[in-house]
Amino acid sequence: MALLSVLARTLPRAPRAGARLVRLSSTERAPPKLALYTSALCVEHDAGMGHPESPERLTSLLALARGEWATKFGEELELREPNVDVTDEQLLRVHTERHVSRMRAAFATAGSKQATLSLDADTRVCPSSGAASLRASGLTVAAVDAVLADGARTKRAFVMARPPGHHAEPDTAMGFCLFNSIMVGVAHAQAAHGLRKVALLDFDVHHGNGGQAMCTEHADRFFASSHQSPCYPGSGNRLGTSGVAGQVLNVPLKPGAGSEQFRTAWADTILPAMAAFAPEMVFVSAGFDAHEFDPLASLFLHEDDYEWVTKKIAETAGGAPIVSYLEGGYEIGALGRSVRAHVKGMIEA
Numbered sequence: 001m002a003l004l005s006v007l008a009r010t011l012p013r014a015p016r017a018g019a020r021l022v023r024l025s026s027t028e029r030a031p032p033k034l035a036l037y038t039s040a041l042c043v044e045h046d047a048g049m050g051h052p053e054s055p056e057r058l059t060s061l062l063a064l065a066r067g068e069w070a071t072k073f074g075e076e077l078e079l080r081e082p083n084v085d086v087t088d089e090q091l092l093r094v095h096t097e098r099h100v101s102r103m104r105a106a107f108a109t110a111g112s113k114q115a116t117l118s119l120d121a122d123t124r125v126c127p128s129s130g131a132a133s134l135r136a137s138g139l140t141v142a143a144v145d146a147v148l149a150d151g152a153r154t155k156r157a158f159v160m161a162r163p164p165g166h167h168a169e170p171d172t173a174m175g176f177c178l179f180n181s182i183m184v185g186v187a188h189a190q191a192a193h194g195l196r197k198v199a200l201l202d203f204d205v206h207h208g209n210g211g212q213a214m215c216t217e218h219a220d221r222f223f224a225s226s227h228q229s230p231c232y233p234g235s236g237n238r239l240g241t242s243g244v245a246g247q248v249l250n251v252p253l254k255p256g257a258g259s260e261q262f263r264t265a266w267a268d269t270i271l272p273a274m275a276a277f278a279p280e281m282v283f284v285s286a287g288f289d290a291h292e293f294d295p296l297a298s299l300f301l302h303e304d305d306y307e308w309v310t311k312k313i314a315e316t317a318g319g320a321p322i323v324s325y326l327e328g329g330y331e332i333g334a335l336g337r338s339v340r341a342h343v344k345g346m347i348e349a
């Protein structure tokens with residue numbers, strides 16, 4: 001009897017008289033809420049044994065995307081693996097000719113010698129780094145094109161690629177980053193799609209010095225970062241605004257800070273400032289190394305903080321398209337749970 005009453009409660013009810021049934025034929029399925037751009041090429045970039053920015057970061061995420069996330073999110077999440085590489089024209093919107101030619105020379109040298117080159121103490125180029133980084137930035141451009149296409153019904157994309165990019169400055173590779181992929185996307189949205197005002201938000205535990213450098217002279221690019229201070233790369237230590245129009249905002253967090261300080265920074269400072277700027281599109285440098293288990297820094301976020309901040313960003317963006325890019329996150333288990341929380345937030349918000 002008890003079981004039957006449970007069944008009765010869970011069985012679908014017949015539609016009420018007058019209720020309108022909307023049926024989707026197989027050719028007009030609901031669009032995915034989130035497009036996830038990735039490539040096996042991005043696994044191949046390898047900075048060497050013991051380097052925290054490891055191929056395993058992406059192999060573990062790809063296994064989750066094809067397994068547990070596919071089961072959980074179904075058709076709301078669509079994996080896309082287009083064979084698209086960034087062009088020099090697209091890179092040169094944010095990088096100098098000198099940087100692009102130096103990187104292409106480094107890729108060629110690493111390839112011909114089958115060797116790994118050190119660009120600085122922790123940034124390296126291996127024989128597969130050229131293919132990986134040109135694809136990573138190319139995927140970001142493809143994601144921007146997709147969410148801005150005429151009639152696009154999927155307005156959110158996450159680029160799950162490597163190497164990360166947010167430390168790469170106009171003329172410099174640094175901090176594991178070769179090209180600043182998310183900024184290549186920002187500049188593409190403005191140059192190729194005619195968007196005027198865009199925002200880049202960065203919740204990686206490290207200051208997004210590259211994004212800031214590429215936004216600071218552009219009044220139409222809002223940039224905001226929360227990050228640990230003091231910490232690598234040593235910039236963004238002062239709370240407040242800078243940039244040509246006061247459109248660059250840094251909110252440093254002290255080592256040991258956790259969910260409360262992080263959520264206060266975003267709810268009280270960063271998101272109201274972005275709302276006032278009213279961007280037509282929102283970009284996110286999505287790094288997950290502020291997690292309490294991450295070995296590279298000393299903030300104490302939990303994975304549910306990433307779902308929270310993602311949903312808040314999406315709510316503040318209104319209907320504006322969102323493209324996010326995987327930056328840091330170095331504890332493999334915590335990274336998987338945190339990226340899942342970001343994906344969930346992008347789908348549900």
Ligand SMILES: [Zn+2]
Binds near residue numbers: 204205287328329
């Ligand atoms: Zn980081």
